[in-house]
Amino acid sequence: MEEPVLFERSVSGRRGVSPAEHDVPVTDVSALIPERFLRSQGEEAETTYDPMLPEVSELEVVRHYTRLSQWNFGVDTGFYPLGSCTMKYNPKINEDIARLDGFTTIHPYLDESLTQGALKLMYELEGYLAEITGMEAITLQPSAGAHGELCGLLMISKCLKARGEHRTKVLIPDTAHGTNPASSHLAGFKVVQIESGADGCITLDSIKEAMDTDVAALMLTNPNTLGLFEHDIVEIAEIVHERGGFVFCDGANMNALMGLVRLGELGVDVVQLNLHKTFSTPHGGGGPGSGPVGVGAELAPYLPTPRIKKESGIKREGESYSFEYDRPDSIGRLKAFYGNFAIMVRAYGYIRRCGPVGLRRVSETAILNANYIKQRLKSTFDLPYDDKPCMHEAVFSDTGLKETGVNTMDVAKRLIDYGIHPPTVYFPMVVGGAIMVEPTETESKAELDDFIAAMEAIAEEAKEKPELLRNAPFTTKVSRVDETRAARVPKLKWMPKDHMTAFD
Amino acid sequence: MEEPVLFERSVSGRRGVSPAEHDVPVTDVSALIPERFLRSQGEEAETTYDPMLPEVSELEVVRHYTRLSQWNFGVDTGFYPLGSCTMKYNPKINEDIARLDGFTTIHPYLDESLTQGALKLMYELEGYLAEITGMEAITLQPSAGAHGELCGLLMISKCLKARGEHRTKVLIPDTAHGTNPASSHLAGFKVVQIESGADGCITLDSIKEAMDTDVAALMLTNPNTLGLFEHDIVEIAEIVHERGGFVFCDGANMNALMGLVRLGELGVDVVQLNLHKTFSTPHGGGGPGSGPVGVGAELAPYLPTPRIKKESGIKREGESYSFEYDRPDSIGRLKAFYGNFAIMVRAYGYIRRCGPVGLRRVSETAILNANYIKQRLKSTFDLPYDDKPCMHEAVFSDTGLKETGVNTMDVAKRLIDYGIHPPTVYFPMVVGGAIMVEPTETESKAELDDFIAAMEAIAEEAKEKPELLRNAPFTTKVSRVDETRAARVPKLKWMPKDHMTAFD
Amino acid sequence: MPYIPHTEAEVSEMLKSAGADSMEELLTCLPADYRVEGSLRLPAGMSEMALKEEMASMASMNCGSGERSVFLGAGAYAHYIPSAVDHIVSRSEFFTAYTPYQPELSQGTLQAVFEYQSFVCRLTGMDVSNASLYDGASATAEAVLMAGRITRRPGVLLSRALHPEYREVVSTYLGSLPESTGESIKEIPYCPNLGSTFVEAVKTALTGDIACVVLQHPNFFGTLEELEEVAEVAHANGSLLVVVVNEPVSFGLLKSPGEAGADIVVGENQSFGNALNYGGPHLGFMSAREKFLRQMPGRLVGETVDTEGRRAFCLTFATREQHIRRERATSNICTNHGLTALAASVHLALLGEAGLRELAHLNLSKATYLKERLKSIEGVNLIFSSPTFNEFVLCLGTDPEPVLKVLLEKGIVGGLALGRFYPELREHLLVTATEINSRTEIDNFADALGTVMASVLGVTGT
């Protein structure tokens, strides 16, 4: 079914939902607000914005978005082994608890006496995350992983200033996610790229060489984006510390480590977590997320304001929770109010439901699933790094397919026809035509076997019918889209035909 | 995507959700319950039932049903002009209010003091339905339209007994829905079929002829299933009454009459309503529904127990509501507890939201939409009855297509490829190859125009590429299914391959 | 106007196409003298926001089970519904017409029904299951009618331990039949010691005109019935055994009625995936032995293939049904309880074999703990000795109503006073515990009842 852009369904004068009743006197707008402030009404407006918003009925809105949803692929639709994204099952119960009135309708400026449940939840969640990561203190404020990275880097910067040091560089491995260098730049640092060693991990030597007194921090991802545990992390951290730097761990891949090792104990000074990955919250077509940051003792004073405080009250029975704003060394705020609370509710629920045994089992199973795929597929697809078991994901390359003329993109598109969401492709860049497979722990053996079979079938097809791959997918609403044209002839919003400029 | 029967996904020992914690001592079952009562456990059981229930993970269950849902077509998916079914938009707000804890978690045997809200809602809903139908009293107990028919017929039977009369027949027009004769039979009556007149309505003469002292009731549908208002209803009712019979109106088509005429005032003695049609509640793949029955004064004593009573309490402030069980003339009960309450909540919400002006507009618009389609399509498809405007639906026939060799079924199947749910076909039986189109009031002109265009295109195709129609649909998960085989080689439940008998 | 898309301009345009100058012109077939004058006398329409507030305030006039400890069962059971159930059942693709007329567009519903039928067969130990009936009571009536059609006998033996409202519904259904089968409903007493149906009385009543014996299992008192014994005597008499189950969680522990010899098993599957909803919609089910298939009421889905040989599902054996067979149909049922059956399926799928067993065991443990706690209260006695599942009868030795009132003040709904249905049990309570009753709730109930009983006994004592 074709579904037009909503504006194209608009009929002037039609109504979807009407706002509530006017139970107070209807004001005369122009008597209250001078004309220079007012949006033009009526005919004139209609010609400028024809209409401002589309006018459709409730049923049409529902149908419109229902149809759009049918062109999407979610975790409930099928296997979604998008590497580095941890597309695990999002428990339905989390959606229910996040929608409890007592959570959704509370205003951030309510008196703290009216939000003790929310404060308690956040306080306890901080504690859980501290325990899982082995860090001293946690802030829940950042809105996503990259926001957390910025938060951590600003803290390092502020701490260095306090120490009276002027360090300008951050070391980042070549396998790092793009947000790492981007956040470093935003925090005012220069980025120095570190090449991975032959086994896909950072080498002690490269750090020894790069680590000078200009370096504020090493920012690594562990497990890294090749799915490998940075085995020298303890020694690396020692060197960085010795030379006055901080170790920042991008914790987006925590799904591999829960209950197995604690980053803080390995020498990590700052870590950001992606609640929307590891702790299983849906993040449709781009979020929302939540990117808590954990720090060691030295950085704790710099955490963003406010902090959450627990007191054993005298007046109130039991504990009471409150915000603490008076943190003189804090880097300040990263967002208005207190963080993406509704995401925290889901993560909190997830941790409570799984418990310590469950969380460890989550990580073990994530690792098992990745290794299973890795071993079963490595005779079919090239596996550039294979010294050790992988962690939560395995990265293949398309070099073995060279002579067939098909590449990673073709394999990915063809997988779609098998009802499977393609893995992350062409990342990390150190692997040519990377195919980064992160199955996650919620997938059954049957689902993994189907994936393996599909990949094997596609490898066969690559040899026998390469054009099939090059023209895939065949089962989707659209075939491959012309991304070049999108940039060359930008149409970034809907415009009525006769109002279109070259730009639209 | 293929999706196997859930048993085929089962892996022995796998768990979906676990029940709650055992916070009381774990009982030793065999000490409490002698073995002869117990389901066999372990190995033996496994071979008999392998397994009893499929063992799948939560994610697999969610995916399974998500995929199944994708093979279905609902009102949110597209236009659904299934005649006699009133497939209108089901407002989302109704789903929310029906899920309020205060409605879903109340046990039917709670003390009435704890369910005043529910009782009040039912009491008021009875009042609204009485006002809409013009009847004296309403019972909300029946579970669906057919259940309501049975209820009404049993009341007639009991009333006749009280009168000391022994009447054995019910007159039913040939256009009636199959539930009418079936319910009559179940209530102990013999069915006498009345032929419709040339204009599709019952004639006075046929009633005069058939109406003797053996006739307990005339059971008509108004508007009837040809979408026509029984124009002689007042006179017909007079005759039936004169000769000692009752007039039962099947009110499944009330969507055409709200705020326009009241059945009670037309001489109807009993009417059943289908809340799940007119009052807009979803009834997936077969319900649940709710079939309230309205009666005039003579039949009121026979209403099923319990009734809902309102008193201006002395002790309690304001009104209080309760059940009245002591109804000596009542036919008794038709179901345990008090009716399909959750459906009533939705219907109540719908009536309150629309209000009297809205309900009238609903019916007017339903009629407008049907007449619009009727007039626009009648040059393309045969319209057997066209003397007057139709009400909520219009019935076409396939006689005009005869020479092309395609029939109504082919047209219906081909419509699917246009993204439209086929109308009701081959009913009512008085029309050859009937195509019964009920657009409902919630469909926009654009949607109706798309339907008209599709029907016109199909009529063209019938001439030019009849095989296209005969092989349609092409866009669905399966092509036409072999219904004969389903009855010849019955497989009515899943069985493991090696346990299959001829029957499975 | 809510839910109506047309603008005024569109209405005029459409009227013109429909060949009318005004809306009124389309209404000419309505009798002019009988048109509603002005508006219906209903409250004015309201915005969605106002409606939501209004309904929330109405709902808050009820007391949900979250607010009190409720120990009621008696045919409607509060079980925890896993979150995924409602998420799935809310997918609007499942909100379809009452009949999946077009199998090509309804494979989802049809496969789900097929799976549901399979689940019911497994649980009940029967060969065939229909797609659903309204509720346990009407399903029981349908089973009785079906047994009559099969055996061509008019008589029915109903256990007095069958849910009283089910008995009422059976007699309503049979009440007006011309053959006056209504008059041949005979009630079989329960054994006052065991709490199960008096098997000797069944034997005595089994005459040549008896179509079926109807037992509830566990019965209305929560007690298990001697199905096998009754099956044997019924079959020896050429009668059928109809077993009614309205707490299907018991299937997780108990031998299936099929294995015990039942011919038709009907009842209520509300316990799976469906909320109490003040009594409805719940979920009637029916399953039977293969040979009775053609006498079964209600819809059936079968597996078949499409034109290309792919697995497909469709309605089948429709010639039993009203839309084909009209007055000769096996029942008048049309709209059934599709969505509540879907909810039950999802819940059962989530539980799986082991989950259902555990859930049943947990219910047994909860009820046993409750029973132990209550029976140790002075003045409280268990009167029936047969094994029970998750509910049981207590004798208080006094009118339970004032006792329940005191408990209610403490936030406890202490069970169902049986005098309402059984005059001979006017000092008795039916008490139920499921997994939703926490140990703390149970302890509080026992403590509170202890206190009340002490004061009652004190008063009686003096």
Place this chain on the structure above:
Amino acid sequence: MPYIPHTEAEVSEMLKSAGADSMEELLTCLPADYRVEGSLRLPAGMSEMALKEEMASMASMNCGSGERSVFLGAGAYAHYIPSAVDHIVSRSEFFTAYTPYQPELSQGTLQAVFEYQSFVCRLTGMDVSNASLYDGASATAEAVLMAGRITRRPGVLLSRALHPEYREVVSTYLGSLPESTGESIKEIPYCPNLGSTFVEAVKTALTGDIACVVLQHPNFFGTLEELEEVAEVAHANGSLLVVVVNEPVSFGLLKSPGEAGADIVVGENQSFGNALNYGGPHLGFMSAREKFLRQMPGRLVGETVDTEGRRAFCLTFATREQHIRRERATSNICTNHGLTALAASVHLALLGEAGLRELAHLNLSKATYLKERLKSIEGVNLIFSSPTFNEFVLCLGTDPEPVLKVLLEKGIVGGLALGRFYPELREHLLVTATEINSRTEIDNFADALGTVMASVLGVTGT
């Protein structure tokens, strides 16, 4: 174990295929000396049912807006969310990865984002909008950084009537930049009579190093700003005007910032379709003039065609973004606020043009009624004379905290005491009314405040 499908047998089999004898063998790359000993110290796992109870009890420790009359706004607004919004947003097909990497499988998300961008452009009067940012505060910071990149100037003028927490966030973002642009943030005072930003002060502060002037509209005090005047002087100085809108319902009445001369419009779209959620996730938006497109942070969706010429949508201009450009990207943002943007779109689609206008008018009427009622209370004064939308500032002539406390006891949250952010306004309250505040609530608030003020005045009077 919740959410983990494998049975023990499968685990062994998979381990074998993975070439390991035990799970431990797969973990050898973890440093042996640093393995977690035993279990993490976290509460034990729990069943879904137990979790639900636990969370419900935690939620009940908060007070939702249903339970009290709340007159808070200040950047987070309680509006009625039509039911259809959550039903649509809950469709799990929309729960995808953070980036629609595969356009063929993401046309739904992509078209929805494209439509959202269109809505934002229409509302703000701008040429291009991105797919979303985190929240209004970080969007403001991004706008300031963007203005710096465009003008290559270091200075920023922030209105003191910009949300105080937004100002904090801007300075956090700028705080560590090596060019120390942080130091050149300059605050522009508001006019104590009008309540809008002091335009003369803007003029004075507009020196050659100023990249942009940032105004909130309606501002933190609910007051409308003289955008056109400021745009003119800013542009004359080669600076940009950044307009921040955090109550976007005002778009229904007010001239769009674009029409008024803004160059970048950022803010918060939480008001559309998103609950308060104790402050997040909300919905940052950014739109700008076409010529600034390449300096824009965040994701953009564009319309294009597929290989067969059919309309299709995809991410575009990705070369601005971190995953391609790394440290030279326009921002580090990756995961944005996709689902909250979808909710906003659905709400806007349901409202439509006329609905949004009506909603805005209703908000104006409610706030006006409240204002009239409150200002007639003795001792209560309005201090700002410029027009307001749905919130405004009151002076109580006394510390508001004890007043708020008394109101709270009557179930009324009477507004935000401004002393927390503005020492000069320590006797002032910011009070907000939206459509969710009924006339009765407003009347009760006015009556209660009247009573409190009378007693305060009485005390002060004596």
